[in-house]
Amino acid sequence: SHDQVPDEYYVPDSASALPDTLLSRRANATLLMLARNADVDNAVRSVRRLEDRFNKKFGYPWVFLNEEPFSDEFKTRVSNVINGEVTFGLVPREHWYQPDWIDEDRAKAGREKMVADNIIYGGSVSYRNMCRFNSGFFYRHPLLEQYKWYWRVEPDVHFHCDIDFDPFLFMEDHNKTYAFTITMYEFRATIPTLWDGVKEFVRAHPEYIARDNAMGYMSDDGGNSYNLCHFWSNFEIANMEFWRGEAYSKFFEFLDRKGGFYYERWGDAPVHSIAAALFQSKEQIHFFDEIGYEHNPYTHCPKGEGAWARGRCGCDPKRSFDYDGYSCMRQWDRIWD
Numbered sequence: 582s583h584d585q586v587p588d589e590y591y592v593p594d595s596a597s598a599l600p601d602t603l604l605s606r607r608a609n610a611t612l613l614m615l616a617r618n619a620d621v622d623n624a625v626r627s628v629r630r631l632e633d634r635f636n637k638k639f640g641y642p643w644v645f646l647n648e649e650p651f652s653d654e655f656k657t658r659v660s661n662v663i664n665g666e667v668t669f670g671l672v673p674r675e676h677w678y679q680p681d682w683i684d685e686d687r688a689k690a691g692r693e694k695m696v697a698d699n700i701i702y703g704g705s706v707s708y709r710n711m712c713r714f715n716s717g718f719f720y721r722h723p724l725l726e727q728y729k730w731y732w733r734v735e736p737d738v739h740f741h742c743d744i745d746f747d748p749f750l751f752m753e754d755h756n757k758t759y760a761f762t763i764t765m766y767e768f769r770a771t772i773p774t775l776w777d778g779v780k781e782f783v784r785a786h787p788e789y790i791a792r793d794n795a796m797g798y799m800s801d802d803g804g805n806s807y808n809l810c811h812f813w814s815n816f817e818i819a820n821m822e823f824w825r826g827e828a829y830s831k832f833f834e835f836l837d838r839k840g841g842f843y844y845e846r847w848g849d850a851p852v853h854s855i856a857a858a859l860f861q862s863k864e865q866i867h868f869f870d871e872i873g874y875e876h877n878p879y880t881h882c883p884k885g886e887g888a889w890a891r892g893r894c895g896c897d898p899k900r901s902f903d904y905d906g907y908s909c910m911r912q913w914d915r916i917w918d
């Protein structure tokens with residue numbers, strides 16, 4: 582559905598000058614960015630934009646993760662644009678690198694085929710490490726263990742509107758688990774056997790499938806085949822208890838054992854999306870129309886009544902991705918009819 586965030590979640594402008602009245606109620610949440618040292622310029626841009634449009638009012642802590650130690654430059658420059666608390670963490674080796682039980686000859690052959698087929702990041706091992714980490718490990722990092730909610734932020738993303746409401750509290754109060762701003766098709770060549778794995782898992786574990794799930798968004802034939810629709814995971818606001826729970830933990834472990842993160846190039850976006858859509862009610866997935874968001878090359882710009890003006894959005898609603906030919910919003914909408 583496209584429900585608007587109710588007024589009670591908005592904080593009046595005057596509150597931003599009064600830090601002690603600001604945070605009467607807070608979620609157990611963090612803003613999260615995975616980045617390399619070389620991403621520092623773009624990391625600073627994203628942080629600055631989200632601080633300006635949202636977090637200067639709310640003061641949620643930031644966590645930055647990297648499989649290499651962050652440089653002093655990265656830490657200094659990023660801290661300089663953050664008002665509140667910030668922590669820099671190291672990803673444990675065993676959460677990042679290609680496991681020994683992966684057959685490297687087979688993985689290499691898979692990469693070479695994708696390079697020949699011109700698949701984006703087809704030849705990259707580090708991109709595969711990142712996708713696997715974001716699928717099954719980030720929420721187990723010691724720095725994230727204390728938190729329930731995270732908002733995933735990537736380098737060089739844009740926030741086009743004021744976000745004067747607390748999306749975490751909105752989600753908590755409305756029993757939402759996963760929120761998105763953009764939905765689109767995955768490249769089939771990156772996940773040729775993923776859906777077979779999903780079907781195998783579902784046959785083995787029918788008890789994890791929610792009654793009122795969002796299968797109709799992901800499949801046009803009742804679950805036999807995948808239509809490639811997924812939530813674009815470079816933006817995510819979600820409850821980590823879902824990823825930490827039994828259904829998703831078993832699902833990730835099952836998929837990981839198939840080796841598809843390395844033999845193919847399974848993305849965290851389809852993996853998260855499929856789980857969110859199957860293991861819980863569709864009502865628990867939320868589309869945040871109010872959050873104007875851009876990750877190259879796509880923008881979501883609020884079209885909802887009043888949202889664009891209220892948010893002082895700088896984006897052009899006519900160029901919103903929502904009903905672009907490559908968007909999956911139509912598949913999202915049809916399950917609400």
Ligand code: GDP
Nearest residue numbers: 615616617620646647648707708711735736815
């Ligand atoms: P794209 O959005 O799919 O084109 O992929 P990105 O290059 O934006 O990577 C997705 C996220 O993972 C971003 O937050 C990157 O900063 C991060 N990332 C990608 N590769 C690496 C890596 O090798 N190391 C680290 N530390 N972060 C990475």
Ligand code: MN
Nearest residue numbers: 735736815876
């Ligand atoms: Mn990106």
